[in-house]
Each structure stands twice: as structure tokens, then as C-alpha cells.
Amino acid sequence: MFINEVxxxxxxxxxxxxxxxxxxxxxxxCAHKCQYCYAVFMxxxxxxxxxxxxxxxxxxxxxxxxxRQLQRLKKRSRITFGTVCDPYQPLELKYKxxxxxxxxxxxYRHRLSILxxxxxxxxxxxxxxxxxxxxxxxxxxxxxxRIRKVFEPVxxxxxxxxxxxxxLAQDGIRTSVFVAPVIPYVSDSPTTIANIFKAAKSSGAExxxxxxxxxxxxxxxxxxxxxxxxxxxxxxxxxxxYTNRKxxxxxxxxxxxxxxxxHRVDYRFAF
Ligand code: SF4
Numbered sequence: 001m002f003i004n005e006v007x008x009x010x011x012x013x014x015x016x017x018x019x020x021x022x023x024x025x026x027x028x029x030c031a032h033k034c035q036y037c038y039a040v041f042m043x044x045x046x047x048x049x050x051x052x053x054x055x056x057x058x059x060x061x062x063x064x065x066x067x068r069q070l071q072r073l074k075k076r077s078r079i080t081f082g083t084v085c086d087p088y089q090p091l092e093l094k095y096k097x098x099x100x101x102x103x104x105x106x107x108y109r110h111r112l113s114i115l116x117x118x119x120x121x122x123x124x125x126x127x128x129x130x131x132x133x134x135x136x137x138x139x140x141x142x143x144x145x146r147i148r149k150v151f152e153p154v155x156x157x158x159x160x161x162x163x164x165x166x167x168l169a170q171d172g173i174r175t176s177v178f179v180a181p182v183i184p185y186v187s188d189s190p191t192t193i194a195n196i197f198k199a200a201k202s203s204g205a206e207x208x209x210x211x212x213x214x215x216x217x218x219x220x221x222x223x224x225x226x227x228x229x230x231x232x233x234x235x236x237x238x239x240x241x242y243t244n245r246k247x248x249x250x251x252x253x254x255x256x257x258x259x260x261x262x263h264r265v266d267y268r269f270a271f
Contacts, residue, residue, distance in 0.1 A: 001054060007061045011024055015080065023081075024079060026058070027058055030086050031089045032089055033154045034152045035153075036151055036183070036222070036223055056089070056091055078110070080113045081114045081116075082114060086115075088117075088120040106127065112131055112133060119156050119164040121136055128171070135173075138164065140178070140179060141183065143199060145158075150231075151226065165204060176205050176209060177200045178211070180211035183223065186234050197262075207267060
């Protein structure tokens, strides 16, 4: 793993996503090594030649830059941690950059959210409890360990992430589940989706949001390779996804809707 301590000029950056005003990404590069990760496209802007998952840039001056930028931010804003890379990847245990940034945000009244796959976030619930408005959203693509080991080899099992949701929810911290991406014909079965709904409900998550796979060329090639190797009978249907996404999404929405109603869990679509 190549670890670089870098200095950033800006850490509160305008987001290109309509529901988010600003993004904070204390790390660039991600040790979670998810095989469908599209943040890999950022490599071309940063000059990294190492494989995705083998390097992390740590923005060591992020807390002081954030403190400066917040003083200039007059409007109440929606700020999300982790729009590109996980803010609670393992190096956060040592560097605590995300923790320090959250601490700096405590006197402000911005609407915050954190997107993570990591249970390390529960370390910071002393600060989360003090923030004005905060939601922790856990990305959990499947409860099936086989799928996780293939596509998200370095992340904690779904069971541990649901346990972390329960811990936060019991502390009164709002949580949700983000199923992203649904891997077509691999993690989209009624059983898989129902299991997510059941676990989300029992852990206290407020809703479950779903998104589909974005077949960027690099991601698409990698997903096909892994499906061919680990789920060979799913390869043929998967290939149809590329040309038939519209119809796939209609059917997936219907399936999610039916299961969400059945299990009485609030569900949302990001696609
Ligand atoms: S946790 Fe997120 S940023 Fe990190 S590798 Fe996985 S998808 Fe990419």
C-alpha cells in the first residue's frame, strides 16, 4: 500500500450532485478495493499509476482548511462526507482526519451526511451526537458473504455494518442503507433484496436507497470478468444489461417496490 500525506488547497468542494451542496473527501484512493468502484476514474487527474486500492492520499491539513472554508460559508448547506472515497477506511483509525473535520463542524448548523462501508464510524458517535443534523448512510450491496468477498473484498461483512447501524440508531443518530450498486442478475434476487429490507428494519435504518450499476468501460469489464469467474451462470444475463438497462430498471423498481411494501420499509431510488 502506498500511503502519501498530501496537503489540499480546498476540502469543502462544490458537489455535482443535486441533493448535496458540498462534498468532503479527506482521503483520495480507497483501501476497500471494491471491484465496481467508479472513483477509479479520478486516477487520470491525479497521476497515480498504482492499481486502485493500492494507494491512499491522506489530506493531512483537511481540518485546518475546513475551519477556514467554513468561516466563509454563510449559507446553511448540505454537506456529505465520502462522495468519492470512503471517509472511514482503515487509515482513519490512525489519522482521524474525518473525526477532526466532524469536530470542527459541531458549532455549525449545516445538514451533514456520511457515506461509508466501514464500522469505524461508530468510534465517533460522541461527536455525531453533538452535530446539528447528521445522517450516516451505510453502503451495503448484499447480505450474501460470497458476493461481498468477490466485489468488496476488504470491507466488513454486511452483518457488522447492520450492527453498526443499530448502535448508531440506539444513540439517536439517523441512519440509512444505500444498496449501490445492485449487481444485475447477481445481487438483485428477491431473496437478496428481502434480506436487505429485513436487516435494515431490524437494525433501525430509516430507509433503503437503491442504485444500479453504472457500466463505465473499466468497471463493466471488471464486473464481467468477476461474474464469469465466480458466478458463470449469471454471465449471459449480465451481458444483456448493457443494452437493456431501461427495461431492467423498470423491473427492478417493481421488484423493490413490492418487497419494500411487503416488509414495510421506506425505500427510495437513485436511478
Ligand atoms: S468503499 Fe467506496 S470509494 Fe472505497 S473502493 Fe469501495 S466503492 Fe470505492
